[in-house]
Amino acid sequence: GENVEQHPSTLSVQEGDSAVIKCTYSDSASNYFPWYKQELGKRPQLIIDIRSNVGEKKDQRIAVTLNKTAKHFSLHITETQPEDSAVYFCAAKSRDMRFGAGTRLTVKP
Amino acid sequence: DGGITQSPKYLFRKEGQNVTLSCEQNLNHDAMYWYRQDPGQGLRLIYYSQIVNDFQKGDIAEGYSVSREKKESFPLTVTSAQKNPTAFYLCASSYIPGGVGTEAFFGQGTRLTVV
Numbered sequence: 001g002e003n004v005e006q007h008p009s010t011l012s013v014q015e016g017d018s019a020v021i022k023c024t025y026s027d028s029a030s031n032y033f034p035w036y037k038q039e040l041g042k043r044p045q046l047i048i049d050i051r052s053n054v055g056e057k058k059d060q061r062i063a064v065t066l067n068k069t070a071k072h073f074s075l076h077i078t079e080t081q082p083e084d085s086a087v088y089f090c091a092a093k094s095r096d097m098r099f100g101a102g103t104r105l106t107v108k109p
Numbered sequence: 110d111g112g113i114t115q116s117p118k119y120l121f122r123k124e125g126q127n128v129t130l131s132c133e134q135n136l137n138h139d140a141m142y143w144y145r146q147d148p149g150q151g152l153r154l155i156y157y158s159q160i161v162n163d164f165q166k167g168d169i170a171e172g173y174s175v176s177r178e179k180k181e182s183f184p185l186t187v188t189s190a191q192k193n194p195t196a197f198y199l200c201a202s203s204y205i206p207g208g209v210g211t212e213a214f215f216g217q218g219t220r221l222t223v224v
Contacts, residue, residue, distance in 0.1 A: 001168070006151075034212060043199065043215040044152070089151060095159070096167065097142060097203070097213055101151035 002027040004092050006100025014108050019077045021103045023090035026071065030092040033066060033073050038087045038102075047088075048075070080107045112136065115200050115216035121224050122187070122194065130185045130219045132200035139205045141183035142213065145169060146197040155198075158183055159205065187221065195223050 003026040013019050025033075031052040036044035050057045050064045050073065057064050061080075066073040077084055085107045090100040113134040122128045132141065140159045144152040154167030158177040172191025177183055183202075187194045197220050203213040 032211065043217050045215075046212050049212060091213075096154060096157045096165065097201075098154060098168075099144070099152040104149075 001096065002030060002092050002094055002098040004090060004098045004100045006090050006103060008103060009101065010104045010106075012106045012108065013080055015080060015082060017080055019075075019080050019084070019105055019107075021075045021088055021090070021105075022072060023074070023092075023100050024070075024072045025092040025098075027092065027094050028071070029094040032093040033064070034091050034093075035062075035064060035075050036089045036091065036099075038089065040086075044089060077105075080105075082107050082109050113200060113202050113214050113216045115198075115219050117219060118217065120219055120221045122221060124223055125189045127186055127188050128221065130187070130198055130200075130221070132183045132185065132216055134181055134202040134214075136202060136204070136214065137180070138202035138214075139180070140203045140213075141177070142201045142203075143167075143173075143175065143183070143185045144199045144201065146199060146218075152199065155185065194221055196221060 006023045034049035037047045038044040048062050048064050050066050061078045063076045087102045087104050089102050116131045142157040143155040153169050155173050156175040158164035164177050174186045199218045200216040201213040204211050
């Protein structure tokens with residue numbers, strides 16, 4: 001089955017800096033790559049996603065890039081704010097949906 | 110009000126007991142999933158189902174069982190064979206148009222504690 005690896009496990013940045021989280025996947029049949037944000041004690045919420053026929057997608061301060069050849073995709077958050085602090089998960093979907101281990105992002109004011 | 114609902118929110122189980130976690134969705138989604146989340150850990154797939162009366166094991170299916178008798182329901186039973194069941198359990202569902210995956214919506218989770 002699919003194997004998703006996510007790095008780094010923790011990330012601390014100053015408010016206003018950029019944050020980058022990277023994921024790799026193993027199943028070339030995966031065609032959908034969402035990113036979720038999970039705040040403490042809450043359910044994961046989708047923040048952005050990308051399909052395999054697209055190389056990049058942007059939504060305000062958040063962008064995702066996909067390199068199908070290398071089987072990796074990345075989340076970019078610009079102008080970070082303290083409310084961006086949370087755990088972020090990447091995922092890859094073929095027949096099922098597998099998640100990375102998560103990145104705990106801390107944005108220091 | 111559309112969505113995916115898990116119940117109960119908190120569940121306590123005595124050792125040796127089976128317990129069933131409920132997951133219901135009224136989004137008309139085809140696929141449903143169960144994940145386990147341990148403190149500070151990611152989401153590990155237990156079982157998933159893409160169609161009624163069919164389901165597949167994920168990475169950590171041992172000690173768990175599921176059924177998919179109705180499209181909207183995907184209950185998870187944690188059996189006594191699961192040696193370390195204390196965790197946060199998340200159910201999710203998604204629509205699968207033409208085989209291309211779409212966003213998975215999560216329930217609010219069930220926190221299971223063995224006492």
